[in-house]
Amino acid sequence: MTAATRAVLRTEVRLFTREPGTLFWVMAAPTVLLVILGLIPSFREPSADIDGGRRVIDVYVPVSVLFALIMAGLQAMPPVLAGYRERGVLRRMSTTPVRPAALLTAQLALHAAAALVSAVLVITVGRLAFDVALPGNVPGYALALLLATACGLALGAAVCAVSRTQKIATAIGTASFFPTIFTAGVYIPVQAMPDTLRQIIQFTPYGAASGALDEAAGGVWPGWFALGVMALWTVVLTGAAVRRFRWE
Amino acid sequence: MPVIEVQDLRKVYGGRRVVDGVSFTVDEGEIFGILGPNGAGKTTTVECIEGLRTPDAGLVRVAGLDPVARHEDVTRLLGVQLQQSELQPKLTVGEALDLYASFYERPADWRVLVERLGLEGQLRTRFGKLSGGQQQRLCIALALVGNPRAVVLDELTTGLDPRSRRETWALIEDIRAGGVAVVLVTHFMEEAQRLCDRIAVIDNGRLTALDTPAGLIGRTATPRTIAFAADTRLERAELLTLPGALTVTTEGGQTVVTGTDATVDAFVSLLARHAVTARGLRITDATLDDAYLDLTGTDQS
Incomplete structure (x- = not known):
């Protein structure tokens, strides 16, 4: 990494910290969600509705982790990138020795890092406050988490590529907010959904991620099907984003 | 280079x-x-x-x-x-x-x-x-x-x-x-x-x-503009015969003649001949504005 691309990354991190709304929704809201659910006494008791007789709070740790990924990739990032294009920030940068791709890369890296930090915060608070076991299969969990992050960013990049303006990017983010958090299991954990719905949802990016994280949390290697679904979405969405993206 | x-x-x-x-x-x-x-x-x-x-x-x-x-x-x-x-x-x-x-x-x-x-x-x-x-x-x-x-x-x-x-x-x-x-x-x-x-x-x-x-x-058709308080002793027809004169307009008590250096010289002789003093006389060079309007043909005035 050259000094100039480092300076771009540093600048984007600094600008990220100047967005209180983004900071709250990406960094704090997932943990807040977990804490609120954890304060409900029955959620800390084993539940008959969930496989293996686990507690609701146990399955909500992966759900809150996914919530962080959705916030970073789909809600926070697309409006920033679409705005940069709309305001001519990318165009201005393309007249300097630094390629505007450096700015996109910095944004992707920044939102990936923010999502992962938020995820680690959720896992830590789950462990310390509600005694939720740490992921049983750490490499499997890490792989699932990285794939889910990549998938979320690819989704965000695709949204940015098809949105001509910042307004459209924000609108798509808002419209897709409820469906995506539903498939991630924020309303009902995927593990507690009726079978048919579960069958369908496992094909969605966050439904697959939810399955993989849940398995790895339980101590087994996540199923190749779920990992494959995420990998496929990542490849397809990245391809679409690259093809459809316009610099101006 | x-x-x-x-x-x-x-x-x-x-x-x-x-x-x-x-x-x-x-x-x-x-x-x-x-x-x-x-x-x-x-x-x-x-x-x-x-x-x-x-x-x-x-x-x-x-x-x-x-x-x-x-x-x-x-x-x-x-x-x-x-x-x-x-x-x-x-x-x-x-x-x-x-x-x-x-x-x-x-x-x-x-x-x-x-x-x-x-x-x-x-x-x-x-x-x-x-x-x-x-x-x-x-x-x-x-x-x-x-x-x-x-x-x-x-x-x-x-x-x-x-x-x-x-x-x-x-x-x-x-x-x-x-x-x-x-x-x-x-x-x-x-x-x-x-x-x-x-x-x-x-x-x-x-x-x-x-x-x-x-x-x-220098390329403009009208590099000089002569403006003075309208005076009945200087007739429009006569002003138009000045060498190089392009336009003569009288508006708001002011007469404006556009032309070239030759127009300016002839105008000064004309004043002497008629023993007239042109009040409020201004002779101005064309500006880049005039040149630009000539060149781009967007002068709609």
Whole structure:
């Protein structure tokens, strides 16, 4: 990494910290969600509705982790990138020795890092406050988490590529907010959904991620099907984003 | 030695010839103006120099390099102020200058630029909170922060108040004195007349004139205007017979005769012959404005 691309990354991190709304929704809201659910006494008791007789709070740790990924990739990032294009920030940068791709890369890296930090915060608070076991299969969990992050960013990049303006990017983010958090299991954990719905949802990016994280949390290697679904979405969405993206 | 060369440049958008065979060169230490009506192809021309657009035909070189094929090398030599571009709204002036300075191997000392452009008080102000004129001045500073060999300034002083405009002009003259080639796209005739060594007038994608400001003014059909308080002893018919006289109009108690140097000489003899003193007499040279209107054929008055 050259000094100039480092300076771009540093600048984007600094600008990220100047967005209180983004900071709250990406960094704090997932943990807040977990804490609120954890304060409900029955959620800390084993539940008959969930496989293996686990507690609701146990399955909500992966759900809150996914919530962080959705916030970073789909809600926070697309409006920033679409705005940069709309305001001519990318165009201005393309007249300097630094390629505007450096700015996109910095944004992707920044939102990936923010999502992962938020995820680690959720896992830590789950462990310390509600005694939720740490992921049983750490490499499997890490792989699932990285794939889910990549998938979320690819989704965000695709949204940015098809949105001509910042307004459209924000609108798509808002419209897709409820469906995506539903498939991630924020309303009902995927593990507690009726079978048919579960069958369908496992094909969605966050439904697959939810399955993989849940398995790895339980101590087994996540199923190749779920990992494959995420990998496929990542490849397809990245391809679409690259093809459809316009610099101006 | 020319730093920028444009030869027979052509660019077509949707069947319309936006730039249609434009050629010129810009030497080091020269301020080269590009004038023309809105939509004449000025910005497209400079965007081809900046490597933001690929010409459909013709040749563009910056220090001998193709701005598209050797884009990265050209960006190191060429400073750019785009007509419409913003920065990240929450980036401060100081951070923007630091960031852009880090892009170049031998950046200029941006504190000097900030001082010249009167932005010292705004270093901690975010881009989105700057006034239009301050944003403009920051963009000028960013165009110069890389110590470029050539710089393209698209609408340099649009949005600046008269004082900032003059300070910016002085800065650009100093940049020229340092041997930088400057391309200036402008709408302000006063700016072009004051700053430019040569001016290209572009209309409908074509180069209609390329000359020094004085040369362009000299080409106008009516280089002189004689104005005086209307006097019945000087008849319109007689004024029209003055050599070189083009128009005679009387309006609001003032008579205006347009013509050439010969018209002025003959007018003075006419006054002597009739023993008339023309009250409120003014003889003015044509300005670049007049020359521009002649050349672009948009004079609808």
